[in-house]
Structures are given as C-alpha cells and as structure tokens.
Amino acid sequence: MNGKLLVLPGALCAATGSVFAQQARQAEQKRPNIVYIMSDDHAVQAISAYGHPLSQVAPTPNIDRIAAEGVRFDRAYCGNSVSGPSRATILTGKHSYSNGFKTNADFFDGGQTTLPKVLKENGYATAIIGKWHLKTYPTGFDYWKILDDQGMYYNPDFVVMSGDTVRQKGYVTDIVADESIEWIDKHKDSPFFIMVHNKAPHRNFQPAPRHLTLHEDTFFPYPDNLFDDYEGRKAAQRQEMSIAKDMMPAYDLKLYTRKEGWDPKTDWGPDYRFMDSTEKAAYIASYDAANRAYYDNPPTGDSLTRWKFQRYMRDYFSTIAAVDENVGKILDYLDRTGLAENTIVVYASDQSFYLGEHGWFDKRFMYEESMRMPLVIRYPREIPAGTEAKSSLVQNIDFAPTLLDWCGIGKPAEMQGESFRAIADGGDRAVKPGKNWRKTLYYRYFENPGIHNVMQHAGVHDGRWKLVYFYSNETPVPAEHFFELYDLKNDPHEMRNIYGTPEAGKQTARLMKELKRLASYYNEVLPPCPELENL
The missing domain is CATH 3.30.1120.10 (Arylsulfatase, C-terminal domain)
Structure with a gap:
C-alpha cells in the first residue's frame, strides 16, 4: 500500500451527510429556546427588583436574578387588566376588541393566529402547563396540561389533552414548575417554547404548606392612600374592591365565622376540602392563634382595615414565596444543563394588582397599580446583564412579535404589537419615541356589569x-x-x-x-x- 487513505464513494456520502446533519443540528440549536413564566396577579410592588417598600420586607431573589442577568422593564403595561383578556392578548398580539376575548365571560377563538402556532409551524416544540383560563382548549401546542378553570392551590384538578380531568397530589406552584422542567428535559435537543403558567398569587392567596407561617411576624408598610376618599373620581367611588368593605372574612382573610363551633368545610369551602388531613391540620394551626386573638379583641374602624391589610399582605407574599422558589428551580436547571445561554427566560404577570393602594385589592382600572405589568427577561446570548428600560412604553400586544423577532420569524400581519427587541438589548437609548417607537398606549376595559363593579x-x-x-x-x-x-x-x-x-x-x-x-x-x-x- 502507498499509505494513501482510500475513501469509498458510499463512505464519502455518509461522511458528508453526517457533516451536513451536524451543521443542521448546530444551526437549529442557535435558534433560541423560550421559557415564558407567567403568574396571575403578581404586582410590580411585590417584586424586589422594582424596589417598592413592600417587596423589600419580602424579597424575590430568583425573579430578581432574571432582572440582574438581563433586562427590567419599568414601563410595561397591559391593554385590559383582567386575567383572561390579558392572556388572549399575549397569545395573539392583538388587543381584546380584535381578538374577541374582552371579558372573563368570553370564549377564546383558538382558530386565530397565535404565538405558539407560529412557533410550531417553524419547527418549535410547544407546550403550556398550568393556568389557561380561556374556556376553550389550547391550540398550537404539542402538549398541554391546564388547570380546571381557576384551579385549586392544594391537590388541584388538571384537564389533560384527552379532555379528562385528573386530580394531582401536591401544591400547584410546585407541580407546574416540576412538570415544566420534565417537559423541557425531554425536548432540550430541539428548539422549544413553553408557557409556565402559575395560578399564584391569585385570590384567595393560599401559601404552600412550608410557607404558611413565613410572614406571620412581618410588618408590611401601609400605602399612603390606604384611606383614599375618591374625591373627584366617580368610578372609584362606585367600585366594590375595597379591603375595608369587600374582602370576604372567611374566603379572603381566612377568619372563622365565629370563635367556637365553626366548620372549616363550610367556612373555607373547596379550597379547604381539596386538602388532605395533614394539610388541613397545618392550615388551621397557622391561622388559629391569630384568629382567636381577633375574636378576643375585635378591631373596628380604621384599625380593622389595617388588620385586614396585614392579613392580606402576609398571605399574598407568602404565596409568592413558592413562585420565586420555583423560578429559581427552573433557572438552576437551565444553568446546570447548559441551556441558559441560548434560552430566553421571561417572567411576567398577566397584570399587576392593588396592594392596598386606594384602599383596594384586585385590578381592572387603568390606574398604574393595575395597568402596569412586571416584565423581566434574561437572554445571555444577546441581552447585556443589568439592562434597564425605564421610560420606553411596551405593552402585552408586543410580547408575541418580540419573541418571534428573537427567533428570526417575521410578525404575522394581523398582530397589532411591535417588537421591543432593540429596547431589551440596548435599553431606552435604542429607540426614539415618535420615530421608531410609540409615544402612547391604548387601554380598554369591558367587564361591566361584572365582579367589583368597575x-x-x-x-x-x-x-x-x-x-x-x-x-x-x-x-x-x-x-x-x-x-x-x-x-x-x-x-x-x-x-x-x-x-x-x-x-x-x-x-x-x-x-x-x-x-x-x-x-x-x-x-x-x-x-x-x-x-x-x-x-
């Protein structure tokens, strides 16, 4: 032999094919993965990256990680501050009037163009796990597992792709995160998009068993306008979302109907009945001493409003603790598996929430505390750590076009939002309002007659x-x-x-x-x- 390497034609084809296949896989891997984490009614004031006094006594270090390692938007807004309509807008890139889901009583039209459909058509594996709240089954997802309507915090019912309803043991926020990680792990070798949708911290604010007493000794600072008199604001005068008047003693505040002889199955309803015996005992024990003290010396007037505010805050922030822990669990998984560099992680809420401002809980009004949305995004391959967007006006109609832009996919003509990719990558200086970015935002709320009389x-x-x-x-x-x-x-x-x-x-x-x-x-x-x- 002359020492030359003899390559047969078939072997050459095989080798060439292998190279091309490897290049194709590498190109595919360059397309970013997307983990979209959304909570329900998580107020901007309750995320410590935003610096509000309330969040400083109950910080969210893992959500803050996303902001520190990516971008924080200070002027992100929804176009209709209600859960279902905001979710429909995020899916479609269209305002409520155009996508047809204007109130929580509507049924989502799954036949229209949506973000998961476009991603799926472009080779992405797609999934949603957790809260859906749009009354029709999800479309555009390879896999879905959704809570039955609002869902329960303890041992919740899920609707699966067969249409069956299955009850699952555990705390809902933990279940959603664990199953999302499991799904990601099965699809990590191809581009993937998953919506990780938490129920928490939606009313009635039930903490995980491990967090029931987390904030029992925490004092939460009162907002300056807790006792707002609504002078000159007729719609505010008519609302029914007052902490003082409209919070339900048993449902919202976990009070007993009376000190002795109360029935938790009746007073606390299905939220209690879904628990097992161990969970029930721990739940009662966590409230019992404070509830008995309440009945021994019942507060009245402004003191009662302050008592209600503190109970509301302690439950609300204790419920958020599991959300933040599970965000950390997802981030740690992405870091550990080497997926972090090429994965866009979004944390948002469907809207914000009143934490005592104007004396309220809930949302709906166009005022800042409900129209604003928390929005932080990490994408190490592109977004510099510590980026801040302090003044640029972005809205939930923009979420779908932006994520598609990062994936190299053009925005469908029917989507009304615009890509804020340049702002995420470079902050406010990347755009000029009135030239290549909007100067104003539009808002419209439809749900009246309806709960809270807004x-x-x-x-x-x-x-x-x-x-x-x-x-x-x-x-x-x-x-x-x-x-x-x-x-x-x-x-x-x-x-x-x-x-x-x-x-x-x-x-x-x-x-x-x-x-x-x-x-x-x-x-x-x-x-x-x-x-x-x-x-």
Missing part, C-alpha cells in the same frame, strides 16, 4: 399624562359618561383628577385626539360622546 372605560397614556373615558353600559349611546385626567409627574398615585380645570385644557385636547386616533388605528369603535365626536 365601569367600562377606555384611555390613552403617554408616560406622563393619562386620559380615561368612563362610560355606562347602554348601547349604542351610553346614558352616562365622564373623563378623568392625571399628571403622573406631579400626581404619581392618581389622586387628583384635573379634567376640566384650566391647567388641563391643552393636554385634554391633545389626548382626546390621540384616544380617537388609537381606537381607529386598532380598528375599534368607542361609544360615542360629544367630547370625542366634536373634535
């Missing part, structure tokens, strides 16, 4: 000024309507409605025109009123 309203927000158009339910012409205007620079807590005052004239006219323009831009029809019709 009037229907639409509005426009430019980062400083906010105009809100409230109207009653009659169609086609509302019997009642009125406007509110706020200067967030000088009134960040929206306590003084300056609509109709001399100082508001110039801003009112400008924002009226902008509200009308945005409604037309998003193909919506607002209820008529002279102020808008006569522009």
Whole structure:
C-alpha cells in the first residue's frame, strides 16, 4: 500500500451527510429556546427588583436574578387588566376588541393566529402547563396540561389533552414548575417554547404548606392612600374592591365565622376540602392563634382595615414565596444543563394588582397599580446583564412579535404589537419615541356589569399624562359618561383628577385626539360622546 487513505464513494456520502446533519443540528440549536413564566396577579410592588417598600420586607431573589442577568422593564403595561383578556392578548398580539376575548365571560377563538402556532409551524416544540383560563382548549401546542378553570392551590384538578380531568397530589406552584422542567428535559435537543403558567398569587392567596407561617411576624408598610376618599373620581367611588368593605372574612382573610363551633368545610369551602388531613391540620394551626386573638379583641374602624391589610399582605407574599422558589428551580436547571445561554427566560404577570393602594385589592382600572405589568427577561446570548428600560412604553400586544423577532420569524400581519427587541438589548437609548417607537398606549376595559363593579372605560397614556373615558353600559349611546385626567409627574398615585380645570385644557385636547386616533388605528369603535365626536 502507498499509505494513501482510500475513501469509498458510499463512505464519502455518509461522511458528508453526517457533516451536513451536524451543521443542521448546530444551526437549529442557535435558534433560541423560550421559557415564558407567567403568574396571575403578581404586582410590580411585590417584586424586589422594582424596589417598592413592600417587596423589600419580602424579597424575590430568583425573579430578581432574571432582572440582574438581563433586562427590567419599568414601563410595561397591559391593554385590559383582567386575567383572561390579558392572556388572549399575549397569545395573539392583538388587543381584546380584535381578538374577541374582552371579558372573563368570553370564549377564546383558538382558530386565530397565535404565538405558539407560529412557533410550531417553524419547527418549535410547544407546550403550556398550568393556568389557561380561556374556556376553550389550547391550540398550537404539542402538549398541554391546564388547570380546571381557576384551579385549586392544594391537590388541584388538571384537564389533560384527552379532555379528562385528573386530580394531582401536591401544591400547584410546585407541580407546574416540576412538570415544566420534565417537559423541557425531554425536548432540550430541539428548539422549544413553553408557557409556565402559575395560578399564584391569585385570590384567595393560599401559601404552600412550608410557607404558611413565613410572614406571620412581618410588618408590611401601609400605602399612603390606604384611606383614599375618591374625591373627584366617580368610578372609584362606585367600585366594590375595597379591603375595608369587600374582602370576604372567611374566603379572603381566612377568619372563622365565629370563635367556637365553626366548620372549616363550610367556612373555607373547596379550597379547604381539596386538602388532605395533614394539610388541613397545618392550615388551621397557622391561622388559629391569630384568629382567636381577633375574636378576643375585635378591631373596628380604621384599625380593622389595617388588620385586614396585614392579613392580606402576609398571605399574598407568602404565596409568592413558592413562585420565586420555583423560578429559581427552573433557572438552576437551565444553568446546570447548559441551556441558559441560548434560552430566553421571561417572567411576567398577566397584570399587576392593588396592594392596598386606594384602599383596594384586585385590578381592572387603568390606574398604574393595575395597568402596569412586571416584565423581566434574561437572554445571555444577546441581552447585556443589568439592562434597564425605564421610560420606553411596551405593552402585552408586543410580547408575541418580540419573541418571534428573537427567533428570526417575521410578525404575522394581523398582530397589532411591535417588537421591543432593540429596547431589551440596548435599553431606552435604542429607540426614539415618535420615530421608531410609540409615544402612547391604548387601554380598554369591558367587564361591566361584572365582579367589583368597575365601569367600562377606555384611555390613552403617554408616560406622563393619562386620559380615561368612563362610560355606562347602554348601547349604542351610553346614558352616562365622564373623563378623568392625571399628571403622573406631579400626581404619581392618581389622586387628583384635573379634567376640566384650566391647567388641563391643552393636554385634554391633545389626548382626546390621540384616544380617537388609537381606537381607529386598532380598528375599534368607542361609544360615542360629544367630547370625542366634536373634535
């Protein structure tokens, strides 16, 4: 032999094919994975990366990791502050009026274009585990396992792809995270997209067994407007989401109906009945001493409101503790398996939540505490650690276009949002509002008549000024309507409605025109009123 390597044609083809296959796998692996983690009603004020005084006594170190290792958005907003409508918007990239899911009583149209469908069509494995809350079965997912409606915190029922309902032992936040990691592990060799949807910390705020007494000795600072009198704000005067008046003693506050002879199965309902005997005993024990002290010396008036606020905060933040722990578990898995560098991790909530501001719990209004959304994103391959987007206005209609942009997929024409990829990568300096980014946001709330009696309203927000158009339910012409205007620079807590005052004239006219323009831009029809019709 002459020492030359003899390669047969078949072997050459096999070797070449192997190289091409390897290159194809490498190219495929460069497409980012997406882990989209969303909680329900997790307030911006309850994430310590945002620096609010409440979160400083009950920090969220693992969610903070995402912000520290990626980008934190300070001006992320929803377009309709209710769970189902926000979820529909995130899926479709369209406002509620356009995607058809305007209230929690609606049924989601799974036939329309959605983020998971587009990703699946482009080779992604897709899944959703946890809360769905859209009344129809998920579409566009290779795998789904969703909570039955709102779902229970303890030993919850899940609806599976066969349509069957199965009860699963454990605490819901732990189950959702563990099963999400299990699914990721099975699909880590191809691009994947998973929506990890928590029930927590949704009302009625039930902590995991290990966290039942976590904050029993924590004092939570009161908001300055806990005892708001709603002067000049008629819609706020009519709401039914007051801590003082509308929180249910047994359901929300875990009080007994009486000190002796109470029945937890009746007082606490299915939330208690789903527990096993050990969980029930621990649950009762965690509240018993404080509840008996309450009945021994019942607080009244403002003292009662403060007592309710502290109980609400202790349960709410204790429920968040499991969310944060499980975010850490997912991050640790991604780091440990080498997936972190090429995986986009998003943490968001469907909207924010009132933690005593204006004396409230819940959401719905266009005011900051419910319209804002927490949003932090980690993508080590592209987003510099510690990036901050402090002023750029982003909205949940933008989530789908942005994730598609990172995946190299064009935005479907019907999606109304825009990609904020440049802002995530470079912060506020990457865009110029009015040139290559928006200057205003549109909002519209539809759910009245409905729980908490918040009037229907639409509005426009430019980062400083906010105009809100409230109207009653009659169609086609509302019997009642009125406007509110706020200067967030000088009134960040929206306590003084300056609509109709001399100082508001110039801003009112400008924002009226902008509200009308945005409604037309998003193909919506607002209820008529002279102020808008006569522009």
